[in-house]
Amino acid sequence: MSKFVIVYLSTSGNTKMMAEAIAEGARSRGLDADAISFxxxxxxxxxxxxxxxxxxxxxxxxxxxxxxxxxxxxxxxHLEGKVGVSFGSYGWSGEAPVQIATRMREMGMHVLDPVLRIMYTPNEKDLEECKRLGKDVAMELKKHKPSEMAVT
Ligand SMILES: Cc1cc2nc3c(=O)[nH]c(=O)nc-3n(C[C@H](O)[C@H](O)[C@H](O)COP(=O)(O)O)c2cc1C
Known part of the structure; x- marks a missing residue:
């Protein structure tokens, strides 16, 4: 069974909300996904x-x-070849997710777009975007290991 682990570092819960929505989106497409605190x-x-x-x-x-x-x-x-996503909440400049994506790509990971940045607390529409990203990860893995995931 393919596994998606989503790690978040969040001071007041905003990035955590994003992580949980990404996991929810992935699970809705049959992927085993967990959001875990850093x-x-x-x-x-x-x-x-x-x-x-x-x-x-x-x-x-x-x-x-x-x-x-x-x-x-x-x-x-050796994390090369793994599918990756990078995300985070921000207030006015939002560098962190971009920096993380750069580091992940340097490690040889296949980082999906978009690098997801949400200003402060995610609203319903933002959370839908997070779920979309989770679904995209499930689709990407399905391309490589279709037999290991439930088709939804
Ligand atoms: C001390 C402090 C410094 C911050 N510096 C920045 C910054 O340089 N750029 C930015 O975009 N947001 C900055 N922010 C805003 C946070 O990124 C924003 O509040 C974010 O929603 C926090 O998300 P979290 O709850 O997941 O930690 C700062 C916030 C605090 C409290």
Whole structure:
């Protein structure tokens, strides 16, 4: 069974809402998907996943330092070829998701567009966009491992 792990670092819950909606969208297309707090995840969980989502809000024009250190650790592993998505809530400049997508691509991951940025708390329409991205991940994996997923 293909697995999609979506990791989020969120200070007030906005990026977390995005992560949960991405997971919901993926599950609605038959993919086994979990949104997990950055603080509860280890590198092995991501190594064992077929698709990886990484989300972080923007603070002081960049991703949080803890996410940067996590990416440093991930870049020592072999994650090339995995499907990826990057996302995050922001207030006015929104650099973090773009920086994360760049790092994921440097690791050889196949990062889907859009790199999803939502201003402050996601509204219903924003959450639909997040779900759409989750569905896109499911479709992408289905292209490669169609027999392992429920067809919906
Ligand atoms: C101290 C502080 C610094 C921030 N710096 C930025 C910034 O440089 N650029 C930006 O777009 N948003 C900035 N924001 C806004 C946050 O990214 C925004 O509130 C976001 O919704 C937080 O999402 P989260 O709850 O997932 O952490 C900042 C917020 C705080 C409290």
């Amino acid at each position: 603080y509860d995840v280890d590198v092995d969980t991501l190594k064992n996943a077929d698709a990886v989502g990484l989300g972080c809000s923007t603070f002081w024009y960049k991703m949080h330092d803890a996410m940067e250190r996590f990416l440093d650790k991930l870049s020592k592993e």
